[in-house]
Structure formats: C-alpha cells, structure tokens
Amino acid sequence: xxxxxxxxxxxxxxxxxxxxxxxxxLLVDPDRVDARRLASALDRExxxxxxxxxxxxxxxxxxxxPSLVAAELSLPDASGLTLLTALRRHPGAxxxxxxxxxxxxxxxxxxxxxxxxADDFLVKPVxxxxxxxxVRRLIYFRQLHPSSGS
Amino acid sequence: MKTEPPHTWRVLVVDDDPLLxxxxxxxxxxxxxxxxxxxxxxxxGLERFFEARPDCVVVDVRMPGVNGxxxxxxxxxxxxxxxxxVIILSALVQDREQLAGLLSGADAYLIKPVKLMDxxxxxxxxxxxxxxxxxxxLRDLSDL
Numbered sequence: 001x002x003x004x005x006x007x008x009x010x011x012x013x014x015x016x017x018x019x020x021x022x023x024x025x026l027l028v029d030p031d032r033v034d035a036r037r038l039a040s041a042l043d044r045e046x047x048x049x050x051x052x053x054x055x056x057x058x059x060x061x062x063x064x065x066p067s068l069v070a071a072e073l074s075l076p077d078a079s080g081l082t083l084l085t086a087l088r089r090h091p092g093a094x095x096x097x098x099x100x101x102x103x104x105x106x107x108x109x110x111x112x113x114x115x116x117x118a119d120d121f122l123v124k125p126v127x128x129x130x131x132x133x134x135v136r137r138l139i140y141f142r143q144l145h146p147s148s149g150s
Numbered sequence: 151m152k153t154e155p156p157h158t159w160r161v162l163v164v165d166d167d168p169l170l171x172x173x174x175x176x177x178x179x180x181x182x183x184x185x186x187x188x189x190x191x192x193x194x195g196l197e198r199f200f201e202a203r204p205d206c207v208v209v210d211v212r213m214p215g216v217n218g219x220x221x222x223x224x225x226x227x228x229x230x231x232x233x234x235x236v237i238i239l240s241a242l243v244q245d246r247e248q249l250a251g252l253l254s255g256a257d258a259y260l261i262k263p264v265k266l267m268d269x270x271x272x273x274x275x276x277x278x279x280x281x282x283x284x285x286x287x288l289r290d291l292s293d294l
Contacts, residue, residue: 003261010245010291011290013246017246105228114220121224122227123230133292137292140292144250
C-alpha cells in the first residue's frame with residue numbers, strides 16, 4: 001500500500017493496454033476558424049467532424065455515435081451542457097468522453113459542467129497540441145474505465 | 151547571520167471521508183509543517199482551491215458530484231492552474247487505476263492507507279516539479 005508504481009512500469013502497462021486507432025471525433029464549435037485550428041492536430045490521429053450548432057450535432061449523432069465529443073459551452077442554439085445531457089440519455093452514448101471548450105473561466109461554469117457529466121473542461125484559447133493531448137488521454141482513460149463515470 | 155524560516159507550503163486536501171480528512175490534515179500539519187485546508191467533496195474543493203490558491207492538492211478519486219479525475223482535469227484544463235502540483239490519494243489499488251489517475255494529470259498516485267511520511271514526501275516532491283517535468287511525465291504515459 002502507499003506508494004505508486006514507477007513510471008516505467010506504468011508506461012509499459014499503457015503500451016500493453018492502449019490500442020491507438022483512428023477514431024471519429026465530433027467537434028461542436030460555432031467558430032469554424034478556431035475549430036479547424038484545433039482539429040489540425042487531431043487530424044493526424046483521428047477523423048474529425050466539425051459542426052457549428054447543437055442542432056447540427058444532434059443530426060450528426062442520429063447517424064453515427066462518435067468516440068468523443070468536444071463542444072463549445074456557448075452554442076448559438078443551446079448550451080453545450082444541453083448537448084451533453086442529451087448525449088448522456090442516448091442509449092449507447094452514455095460513456096462517450098465529453099470535453100467542454102469555453103472562454104469562460106468562471107468556477108460555477110466548470111462545476112456545472114462536471115456535475116452534468118463532462119469529463120474535461122478546457123479554457124480557450126487552447127493550443128491544438130494541448131487539445132490533442134487531452135483528447136488522447138480521455139480516449140485512453142475510457143479504455144481503462146469503459147463503463148464507469150468520468 | 152540570519153537564517154530564513156522554512157517555507158510553509160499550503161496544501162488542500164479533498165476527501166469525502168471525514169475521518170481520513172481529519173487524520174491527513176492533522177498529520178500533514180504536524181509532520182510536514184504544512185498549512186492545510188480541507189474540503190469534503192470535489193465542488194467544494196474547487197471553491198477552496200480558488201479561494202486559497204494552495205501550493206499543492208491531495209485529492210481522493212471517488213467523491214459525489216465532481217470526482218477526483220474531474221477535479222484534476224479542471225485544474226489541468228485552465229492555463230491559470232495547469233501547473234498546480236496534484237496528488238491523488240485513493241483506495242483504488244489496481245495498477246490500471248494508478249494509470250488512470252496519472253492520465254488525468256495527477257503528479258503522483260498514492261494508495262490508502264498511506265504512511266503520513268510517504269504523503270509528506272510526495273507533497274515535497276510534487277511542489278518541486280517543474281512544468282517541463284510535469285509535461286514530460288504526462289507525455290511519457292500517453293504519447294505511445
């Protein structure tokens with residue numbers, strides 16, 4: 001008990017468990033320029049679909065459930081949390097990692113997002129490589145915890 | 151010649167087990183000469199964090215509302231708090247849980263029951279980590 005395993009062991013464990021694969025990521029952001037900038041780092045590893053509104057996101061989710069959703073908190077037609085709540089009710093989509101993006105830094109926004117079931121909350125502006133790192137780690141995390149909450 | 155007084159680190163401990171919270175708070179105070187702030191759930195922990203701006207956080211995993219993984223990501227996702235030293239202290243013993251905790255962004259993962267001196271040492275190591283060292287450790291686990 002007490003002390004953690006050394007990092008070398010945990011890295012070898014990660015290499016054994018994680019299977020990097022090309023996944024579908026849904027990015028919901030009305031700022032298309034910023035969305036494309038964020039997707040630029042993801043595109044090397046995954047297939048990213050960009051939509052601008054909650055309505056478009058819902059339409060996309062009807063046809064295919066992605067492996068991860070990253071959504072701006074302030075969408076033109078709904079809050080990103082509305083999208084999150086709807087996704088968590090969708091059969092087969094309750095465990096999909098959900099990442100909130102926002103320029104808002106208020107603690108209440110963050111707490112509300114996590115209590116609604118968000119897995120991560122990134123304060124904009126976000127460096128594309130930082131974004132890709134968070135996405136990668138959330139996907140690996142879900143491989144470790146396929147049926148549990150955040 | 152004047153000697154500088156030892157620096158007192160401010161540590162936030164977040165755990166929903168009141169007994170553990172009391173023991174760890176008292177132990178860190180006595181053994182480590184830390185100024186300890188306590189919170190009994192993740193949301194309150196985040197509020198305390200922004201009120202007190204601690205030098206290090208010790209956080210449990212399984213808590214109602216905002217859990218420990220989310221708590222760590224909340225800090226790592228904001229440029230203002232991304233380099234905060236964070237230690238997970240959890241009863242979840244599996245190697246996979248340790249990996250999950252570190253992937254969430256924690257600097258260290260300790261398992262309950264922990265010897266208080268081990269926790270003191272972990273805090274002292276975490277507060278000395280540079281941002282580059284923190285980032286490198288995280289990349290080592292996820293850039294496979």
